[in-house]
Amino acid sequence: MAKLLIIIPAFNEEENIIRVIERxxxxxxxxxxxxxxxxxxxxxxxxxxxxxxxxxxxxxxLDLPYNxxxxxxxxxxxxxAAENHYDVAVQIDGDGQHDPxxxxxxxxxxxxxxxxxxxxxxxxxxxxxxSTFMRRLGIRIFYAVNSLIxxxxxxxxxxxxRAYSANAIHLLADEYPSDYPEPESVIILxxxxxxxxxxxxxxxxxxxxxxxxxxxxxxxxxxxVLLAIFINIFKKQ
Amino acid sequence: MENQTVxxxxxxxxxxxxxxxxxxxxxxxxxxxxxxxxxxxxxFAAGIVMIVLSVWRDLLDRVAFLLGVGYAPALLFMxxxxxxxxxxxxxxxxxxxxxxxxKTLAQEIALLKQELKKNKNS
Numbered sequence: 001m002a003k004l005l006i007i008i009p010a011f012n013e014e015e016n017i018i019r020v021i022e023r024x025x026x027x028x029x030x031x032x033x034x035x036x037x038x039x040x041x042x043x044x045x046x047x048x049x050x051x052x053x054x055x056x057x058x059x060x061x062l063d064l065p066y067n068x069x070x071x072x073x074x075x076x077x078x079x080x081a082a083e084n085h086y087d088v089a090v091q092i093d094g095d096g097q098h099d100p101x102x103x104x105x106x107x108x109x110x111x112x113x114x115x116x117x118x119x120x121x122x123x124x125x126x127x128x129x130x131s132t133f134m135r136r137l138g139i140r141i142f143y144a145v146n147s148l149i150x151x152x153x154x155x156x157x158x159x160x161x162r163a164y165s166a167n168a169i170h171l172l173a174d175e176y177p178s179d180y181p182e183p184e185s186v187i188i189l190x191x192x193x194x195x196x197x198x199x200x201x202x203x204x205x206x207x208x209x210x211x212x213x214x215x216x217x218x219x220x221x222x223x224x225v226l227l228a229i230f231i232n233i234f235k236k237q
Numbered sequence: 238m239e240n241q242t243v244x245x246x247x248x249x250x251x252x253x254x255x256x257x258x259x260x261x262x263x264x265x266x267x268x269x270x271x272x273x274x275x276x277x278x279x280x281f282a283a284g285i286v287m288i289v290l291s292v293w294r295d296l297l298d299r300v301a302f303l304l305g306v307g308y309a310p311a312l313l314f315m316x317x318x319x320x321x322x323x324x325x326x327x328x329x330x331x332x333x334x335x336x337x338x339x340k341t342l343a344q345e346i347a348l349l350k351q352e353l354k355k356n357k358n359s
């Protein structure tokens with residue numbers, strides 16, 4: 001029996017969170033019969049009623065005492081998954097961008113023991129919401145840099161729609177970047193020879209609330225993440 | 238000539254007094270537990286170097302000559318700036334450490350709160 005944990009990081013997502021949880025629950029019917037699924041919402045110090053909304057649905061809620069950023073929030077989920085011995089962890093954003101209908105496809109390579117990390121990529125099929133021009137430019141840079149470093153094509157390094165194996169969960173519970181973690185975590189796992197797969201997914205534009213990445217922060221984002229990636233090459237593995 | 242000697246003596250005296258005053262202030266902060274010994278070492282080191290350079294004027298001239306600094310007091314500024322930069326890097330390291338610990342603490346609190354709630358309900 002494979003234990004599956006859905007990690008939903010949420011910061012001020014009271015408009016979206018209930019719908020996201022419902023959709024994940026609907027997708028659970030498509031999972032293999034020998035898999036059990038739990039959902040954990042991690043509230044990153046929201047100032048709205050995200051926590052109350054999530055609690056109403058009966059899922060487990062981890063309530064951070066103050067805002068710690070997306071990386072530390074998702075890492076809290078990995079710590080919870082590691083402590084409670086989950087076999088697979090899936091990260092789904094709390095803003096409704098990630099369609100849970102892709103869940104079975106996302107976890108299949110992990111359940112089959114073929115991958116330690118599966119990334120849901122927007123760019124394998126190029127369908128659905130493809131993000132803005134500037135962001136796609138940034139995404140292309142990560143594609144080039146990361147593929148070069150780990151010698152494997154990774155098309156969607158910024159996707160936060162991912163599945164992880166128990167081995168990956170344990171590593172990331174100890175070591176996960178604090179802010180803008182997605183591209184860097186590909187490097188962290190890739191350099192340690194964890195097996196990374198990508199499957200095509202279709203993403204939506206967020207339905208309510210507001211993205212955490214404003215245009216203004218994009219440049220800082222690129223510089224910070226590229227520096228972090230660069231430093232990772234020189235870290236002891 | 239005599240006037241000049243007095244002036245040199247005066248600036249020396251001021252430099253020593255300021256350095257000693259700074260060290261006394263740092264010492265007092267530690268005594269009142271406002272500052273940890275660990276973070277005071279670099280301040281004491283700066284104070285001692287400044288006092289040595291003030292008392293032993295010849296040393297400053299010699300080192301300046303060795304490094305090719307034409308105007309010896311400029312070396313004093315360089316040393317002071319160097320200590321300033323060192324201190325700020327030191328602070329960045331301390332802040333990074335604190336941030337990391339703070340993050341871990343927040344995560345532990347979230348996990349423990351959930352555990353507590355689960356136990357209460359069962």
